[in-house]
Amino acid sequence: MSNMKYLILRRITQIGLLVLYFGAHAYGWKMLSGTISSSSVLGKIPLSDPFAVLQMLAAGASLGLDVIVGAIIIALFYGIIGGRAFCSWVCPVNMVTDAAAWVRRKLLIDKIERKVWVTRNARYYMIAIALVVSAVAGFAAFEIVSPITIFNRGVIFGFGAGAGLLVAIFLLDLFVLKNAWCGHLCPLGGVHSLLGKYALLSVKHNSDNCTLCMKCKDVCPEVQVLNMIGKRSERVVQPECTNCGRCIDVCDDDALGFDILALGNKK
């Protein structure tokens, strides 16, 4: 079980949040109401998706104070502390894509399939396209296709045809490209990468302990961020790391660990 510590913690957070959201609608719980787009903690503190707010501003909306404050709170939390942790600790689609990646490993699909190459920067282009389409269409463009909010709303208000989108993402990740959605395409992931670039929480590698087993690279959804494995003892500096901690879980050599509050010595 020790090699699943962060995985289990993440699933508890992800599912726990969904349970709170569900209860807020079904039973009137107050702890966390709304959805992942915009929530209210105890009916008082607003939390909002900064990317949704950005699209709405691009679409020309004049927004209420609550949603702006909510977006700033979220941006500050991930910007200062969490890094890209939203993607692996909160986002429900992570469970879908992790499942696809797991099946991929079990079926050895990586060893068999023909490679499709998509730049991992595609998500940043997606952000730009989303903002342009929002401005042209006059409403938040990613929010009408986002599998993240469709999954989240589906749990709270009931699934419709949107469930098909989640199956599509599973199949995309399984048969077309490894980590296609979360690791290449998702613009919200891109926004959280940019937001969390200078955050305090990150994974640190100790190459003295490393035996080059490469288990970490096997499970990492953003494998390019682990380019220092076995070479240099340093923190993961690339912003695409989701702080999921899976590499720490699978490492048998104590060569990886979370590094918090490493103020100033970011190498």
Added chain:
Amino acid sequence: MSTHTKPEITARRRFFTSAAHHTGLGLLGGLLWAGYADKARSSVLTLRPPAALPEADFLRTCIKCGLCAEACRNRDSNIDKETGKPRPETLKMAKASTAGVTVGTPYFVARDVPCYMCDDIPCVPACPTGALDEASVTNDEGELDFRKMDMGLATVDTNSCIAFWGLQCDLCYRACPLMDEAIKLHYTRNPRTGKHAFLEPVVDMNVCTGCGLCEKACPTEKAAIFVLPREVALGRPGDHYVKGWDKKDQQRVGERKMDTIITHDKRSEKKATDYLNDGVSYE
């Protein structure tokens, strides 16, 4: 015989080709996306929660968080007085498969569950973005006032409304939370029997909030009174019609004295009789 030479891939060619590649892919994605976005707009018949901004502004301002729908479902005034059980929630969040409503936006179908017009309007203050505009349902005393709600307008199909047949039905009239204000009964003589009255429901468009309780109550197979968004239900005379007898409306085009209004034109030079009978021989 010509010698085949391999085209040289210069740094410049690589740059321009790659730039074209990225621009093209971006354009392709953008066009597909924009095309879908255009189709994702809601039908004009969609009924929005109370105090919703006009549809285009609503769509750009709603973050699809569902806080209004949650406030609606868990409202205090949600008990059905007859059964003692909670009523179902009015506001639904559109799914990807909900026909005619943009995914993730709140709406209601009056015939299924109408808006019960809660005193405290819990859905509106719950909105974090202002897509539900609290000011539009706040009265001069600064209190939330359900009379200021405006979700649509009840419209009567007088052909299928059985009260217009002469049958006695006043269900919509009695279901209306603003009874005898938003729907009044208009008594007219029934010439078929000679001794009965038609009790015709007539909607006052200045009072009706579009809550849909009448549509829910209507006993006909398909409701003969139904709520339409005002944008659909109402006409517009345009600026070129002026109510000359209405001081306020007259001021819209400026006060003009009679003697400054020129009505004389070329045709005025002919006499009306000449004009009509010109060239007609009575012999």
